[in-house]
Amino acid sequence: MDDATPALQARQLYAAYHQQPVLENLTLTLPQRQWTAIIGPNGAGKSSLLNLVIGSLAPLRGELEVLGQSAPSQRRAGNIAYMAQQERMEWDFPISVRDTVLTGRYGLMRHDPLWQRLLPQRWASARHYQAAEAALDAVDMADLAARPIGELSGGQKKRVLLARALAQQARILLLDEPLAGVDPPSEALILATLERERNAGRTIIMVTHDLPSARCHADNVLLINRRLVGMGPPEAMLSDAMLARLAVGSSPGFQQGGVSVAA
Ligand SMILES: Nc1ncnc2c1ncn2[C@@H]1O[C@H](COP(=O)(O)OP(=O)(O)OP(=O)(O)O)[C@@H](O)[C@H]1O
């Protein structure tokens, strides 16, 4: 696959839960090496779209290619790192912050050559530990690396889960509301980290309700409300007129909230 291969290509894609459609007729192409913000009201199908991309939800109809291949095969190949909106985690499990982030590397460890896996753990895993440490630094959690995850606040947990995704150093970073519930300094740190990752050539696809961050940082904005409402540069997509179109059929608070935040 070369850089011209789209990160995502969807053609007339439909998704449903129990025959109830949640995404209809999505046709879109997202290039690699760009930062795309996915914006839409609650229930618009944003998380469902990410579930299609990681292969945990099968399309009802249509086609979806990730880096030119099927979503499940790219996930298995380690090309997609994913941070869920609500992680199903055993937070009471006695595991440290550092080891939680290191679990992001497990899929890659399986690809280590046999000779490397036969080395003492400390040498065999050095690059995996380094990636985990760099990711912890990026979300400002290095000081709490030895702490059991059960002792973290909600915002700190979110930052650890983001570090676990960053540690995978995958070509595509799929982040479902990475900014929700974090304080302003952490948000600034996360945005600076994602900016660095994008500049290093990674593709970032981020669901967010944070319109000012999307406006400042994203290269592309994808507006969805079950169907594709628009796709293009932030200044065009986050206009009052486009946000009003996005809100059609949504709860009354969405349009008002969206426009007032964007103002
Ligand atoms: N596992 C599931 N089983 C059945 N219905 C589901 C499931 N997950 C989501 N849905 C439904 O699909 C629709 C889209 O949900 P989705 O989570 O994709 O929305 P979203 O845009 O991410 O919303 P939010 O902004 O609240 O996170 C909603 O109506 C939701 O109730």
Ligand SMILES: [Mg+2]
């Ligand atoms: Mg969601």
